[in-house]
Amino acid sequence: MSRLKVTITMSLDGFVAGPNQTEKDPLGVGGEQLHQWLVPLQAFRETHGELGGEVNASTPIAEEILGNVGATIMGRNMFGGGPGPWGDDAWQGYWGDDPPYHHPVFVLTHHAREPLELEGGTTFNFVTDGIESAFEQARTAAGDEVVSIGGGANVVQQYLAAGLIDEIVISLVPILLGGGARLFDNLGEPAPTLRQVEVIEAPGVTHIRYARQ
Amino acid sequence: MSRLKVTITMSLDGFVAGPNQTEKDPLGVGGEQLHQWLVPLQAFRETHGELGGEVNASTPIAEEILGNVGATIMGRNMFGGGPGPWGDDAWQGYWGDDPPYHHPVFVLTHHAREPLELEGGTTFNFVTDGIESAFEQARTAAGDEVVSIGGGANVVQQYLAAGLIDEIVISLVPILLGGGARLFDNLGEPAPTLRQVEVIEAPGVTHIRYARQ
Numbered sequence: 001m002s003r004l005k006v007t008i009t010m011s012l013d014g015f016v017a018g019p020n021q022t023e024k025d026p027l028g029v030g031g032e033q034l035h036q037w038l039v040p041l042q043a044f045r046e047t048h049g050e051l052g053g054e055v056n057a058s059t060p061i062a063e064e065i066l067g068n069v070g071a072t073i074m075g076r077n078m079f080g081g082g083p084g085p086w087g088d089d090a091w092q093g094y095w096g097d098d099p100p101y102h103h104p105v106f107v108l109t110h111h112a113r114e115p116l117e118l119e120g121g122t123t124f125n126f127v128t129d130g131i132e133s134a135f136e137q138a139r140t141a142a143g144d145e146v147v148s149i150g151g152g153a154n155v156v157q158q159y160l161a162a163g164l165i166d167e168i169v170i171s172l173v174p175i176l177l178g179g180g181a182r183l184f185d186n187l188g189e190p191a192p193t194l195r196q197v198e199v200i201e202a203p204g205v206t207h208i209r210y211a212r213q
Numbered sequence: 214m215s216r217l218k219v220t221i222t223m224s225l226d227g228f229v230a231g232p233n234q235t236e237k238d239p240l241g242v243g244g245e246q247l248h249q250w251l252v253p254l255q256a257f258r259e260t261h262g263e264l265g266g267e268v269n270a271s272t273p274i275a276e277e278i279l280g281n282v283g284a285t286i287m288g289r290n291m292f293g294g295g296p297g298p299w300g301d302d303a304w305q306g307y308w309g310d311d312p313p314y315h316h317p318v319f320v321l322t323h324h325a326r327e328p329l330e331l332e333g334g335t336t337f338n339f340v341t342d343g344i345e346s347a348f349e350q351a352r353t354a355a356g357d358e359v360v361s362i363g364g365g366a367n368v369v370q371q372y373l374a375a376g377l378i379d380e381i382v383i384s385l386v387p388i389l390l391g392g393g394a395r396l397f398d399n400l401g402e403p404a405p406t407l408r409q410v411e412v413i414e415a416p417g418v419t420h421i422r423y424a425r426q
Contacts, residue, residue, distance in 0.1 A: 012383075012407065012423075013397035014227045170225075172385070174423050176397055176404035184226035184389055191389035194225065199419045201412035208419050210225075210387050 002142040004135060004164055006149045006156050007065045009034045009171040009205075010183050016153050019179035023082060026094065028180045034173055037205035038062055047100045057202035061171065070145025071138035072101055073131075075155040076109040079124065086113045093124060104141040106134045108155060131158050153181040161188040165212060168194070172206045215355040217348060217377055219362045219369050220278045222247045222384040222418075223396050229366050232392035236295060239307065241393045247386055250418035251275055260313045270415035274384065283358025284351035285314055286344075288368040289322040292337065299326045306337060317354040319347045321368060344371050366394040374401040378425060381407070385419045 010016055011034060018028030027034065038044050042053030043062035076083070081091025090113065093099060098119040105124045113126040127134040138147045149156055149165070159165050170183075193213035200207040223229055224247060231241030240247065251257050255266030256275035289296070294304025303326065306312060311332040318337045326339040340347040351360040362369055362378070372378050383396075406426035413420040 013400075172421070174407040174409045176400055176407070178400060178402070178404050187226075187389055187391060189391070191391050194387040194389070196387045196417055196419065199412060199414035201414075204409055206409065206412045206419065206421050208385070 002070060002139050002145055002147050003166040004139075004147045004149065004159065005069075005167045005169070006159075006165055007061070007169040007171070008151060008156065008183065009038070009173060011173060011175045011177045011180075013176045013178065014182050014184060015177040015180040016151065016156075016183045017181040018177045021077075021181065023080060026078075026080065028177075030175070030177050031180065033175050033177075037171065037173060037202065038065075057200055058171075058205060058207065061169065061200065061202070061207045064169070065148075066100060068145055069101075069103060069148045070142025071103055072105045072148045072150045073134050073138050073155065073159075074105060074107055074150035075152050076107055078151050078155070079105075079107045079109075085111050092116060092118070095122075098122075103145075104138070105150075106138045106141075108134055131155075131162060131164070135159075135164060153183050153185070156183060157186045160184075160192050161186065163192060163212070165192075167197075167209065167211050169207060169209045172208065173204065215283060215352050215358055215360050216379040217352075217360050217362065217372065218282075218380045218382070219372075219378055220274070220382040220384070221364060221369065221396065222251070222386060224386060224388045224390045224393075226389045226391065227395050227397060228390040228393040229364065229369075229396045230394040231390045234290075234394065236293060239291075239293065241390075243388070243390050244393065246388050246390075250384065250386060250415065251278075270413055271384075271418060271420065274382065274413065274415070274420045277382070278361075279313060281358055282314075282316060282361045283355025284316055285318045285361045285363045286347050286351050286368065286372075287318060287320055287363035288365050289320055291364050291368070292318075292320045292322075298324050305329060305331070308335075311335075316358075317351070318363075319351045319354075321347055344368075344375060344377070348372075348377060366396050366398070369396060370399045373397075373405050374399065376405060376425070378405075380410075380422065380424050382420060382422045385421065386417065 018031035021028040041062045045053040080094045099122040102121040116124040194210040198209040231244035234241040258266040293307045312335040315334040329337040407423040411422040
């Protein structure tokens with residue numbers, strides 16, 4: 001049975017995106033700073049077809065984000081296109097013709113839409129019947145591989161509150177965004193319990209792996 | 214010139230005390246869980262006159278909390294006794310006749326009070342003219358040693374916002390309190406900038422040292 005996992009970067013004050021997120025600025029004000037540890041890495045650059053880059057203690061985490069993942073679940077805001085019905089000339093997502101997923105992606109939405117098959121093995125499937133259904137579909141698609149939750153914060157929160165997440169890797173960066181999308185919020189009662197499994201010190205970031213208790 | 218430092222334990226969702234703090238329950242609901250990494254340690258127990266205890270990767274951090282500190286600053290809520298004027302039979306603090314500080318402590322308050330000298334070298338001084346004044350007095354008292362901010366959250370926030378903190382050690386524990394006193398809040402604009410200096414993986418806790426950028 002494939003496991004459900006989150007790998008996400010969080011500011012020291014608890015945000016995974018800055019304030020005032022818009023379609024043009026999906027990570028909000030200052031949110032791009034979150035991924036300064038990731039973007040210069042060779043492991044990241046090569047998934048975007050670029051040569052060169054750094055290799056450091058973050059490399060295994062960067063490889064893990066996109067490697068060994070058989071399916072991804074994300075919220076509609078992370079896919080993009082704004083709220084409401086999709087319309088005729090519907091948004092195709094933030095990632096161009098050849099998205100870096102290369103596996104089935106399940107987008108949580110209130111508005112039905114036919115699957116969107118793009119190049120390189122990425123198909124966006126639109127799920128309108130809830131998080132459990134999306135997880136079941138993703139698990140079937142992933143086979144022996146991991147199901148990853150891409151985000152955003154409210155999707156992670158829903159899966160955490162439902163007790164469905166097996167593992168969460170927080171990449172904690174020393175920035176203070178002062179507002180935005182808070183990761184650990186709306187978790188219900190009793191709060192999920194986590195166990196610290198592994199810590200990796202890397203330049204400008206601390207990666208901490210937690211497992212469901 | 215002595216440096217200003219904070220060593221504080223934070224839940225994964227950003228709280229340094231749980232919800233509903235009261236005089237009898239100063240760390241709020243669930244807040245005692247924060248210090249489960251600290252309390253069993255020999256380094257902690259011996260400051261409270263107890264024998265035995267664990268030695269592990271957290272030991273140097275525990276030793277640092279109370280060692281090499283020449284003066285401590287704390288808020289009135291951390292000293293205790295409730296708000297308002299002190300009255301005749303004034304509260305003597307949460308720590309008994311021989312508090313574990315063994316150095317001058319400066320308590321931020323709106324209400325003047327004579328210094329309270331207890332056993333073992335701890336004198337509580339009550340400062341009514343603001344955080345800069347408390348820092349100056351503490352620095353003078355500390356000599357070559359460090360000035361430590363004991364807490365609570367709002368005191369740390371005021372010193373962070375004023376750009377006065379040289380170093381902050383966060384002991385991040387995998388618990389979710391769901392509410393309470395949030396550490397990184399009300400930090401003003403622009404937010405303070407921090408640099409990650411050191412990471413220590415220990416049982417049930419990750420210690421991360423940050424310096425002012």
